[in-house]
Amino acid sequence: MEVILGSPRGFCAGVVRAIDVVALALQRFGPPVYVKHQIVHNPTVVASLEAKGAITVEDVEEIPPGSVVVFSAHGSPPEDYRKAQARNLRVIDATCPLVTKVHNEARRFHREGKRIILIGHRGHQEVRGTMGQAPMLLVDEREGVHLPDWDANTEVAVLTQTTLSVDDTARAVEAIRQRFPKALIRNDLCYATTNRQAVVKALAKEADVILVIGARNSSNCNRLREVASAQGVPAYLVNGPEEIRPEYLNGAQRVGVISGASTPESLVQAVVNALRPQRIRHLTLAEEDITFVLPRELREEAPTP
Ligand code: SF4
Incomplete structure (x- = not known):
């Protein structure tokens, strides 16, 4: 393998x-x-x-x-x-700081008199924090893009949770733009979310199965698994070697491995060791050198x- x-x-x-x-x-x-x-x-x-x-x-x-x-x-x-x-x-x-930026945008757009739509997942901690900054309407694309009955010329500003699926968010944004052509769209998906989803798409072209290492309550890790599945490749979220079930690997010759933004590298290495691969190949799309x-x-x- x-x-x-x-x-x-x-x-x-x-x-x-x-x-x-x-x-x-x-x-x-x-x-x-x-x-x-x-x-x-x-x-x-x-x-x-x-x-x-x-x-x-x-x-x-x-x-x-x-x-x-x-x-x-x-x-x-x-x-x-x-x-x-x-x-x-x-x-x-x-x-x-990338979440604080969204908070600042929300307060500014509210001061400017714009109506704010937040694309995000209901109940997620980040969404609770952002929604507290100013009055806004939440669009959770998992529930469908239900838009308010505002005039089409309403000054609307659109913010997003930082860890959503790039593709799902683009679809929600397009629906909002159709309804409110003058909407100001902020792309708040962060660099880490965008980079890891690009990696998972590249892995999906080469792997028979993808293991996303991360926790069940991690938004960005769940999105990575969904992005892989949307490419037609079986993908599983595991937080360590003990969560790998034998059926996940049935007949797989090439196993793609990626981890989310909240996953320690020690868990990735533990999973790779448990797989006992004959070969490890690195697929690197970008170097990240951001620090805060x-x-x-x-x-x-x-x-x-
Ligand atoms: S995933 Fe990381 S960089 Fe992106 S917003 Fe969350 S904490 Fe910040």
């Missing part, structure tokens, strides 16, 4: 930064450091930070007053910041070298 290892894969700059933020906060302030929502959607990452003293909670009101809290990479609604202030929490914000600076709270207190 041959493994075709796709690249870029794994951690994006926003995930690296969010994990670093929790690790640095633990060093600087000592445990416990509370984390509002899973810092990134991967149980292996969460468990390793919890082993060092991080405590993950879903509601800011669960956190004892005066504690240190890190807000997750997915972004949070203003209400969470208000709750944190009321409890006198020290907030360190690990929201990915740490939040101000941690930069300012960094010890001088």
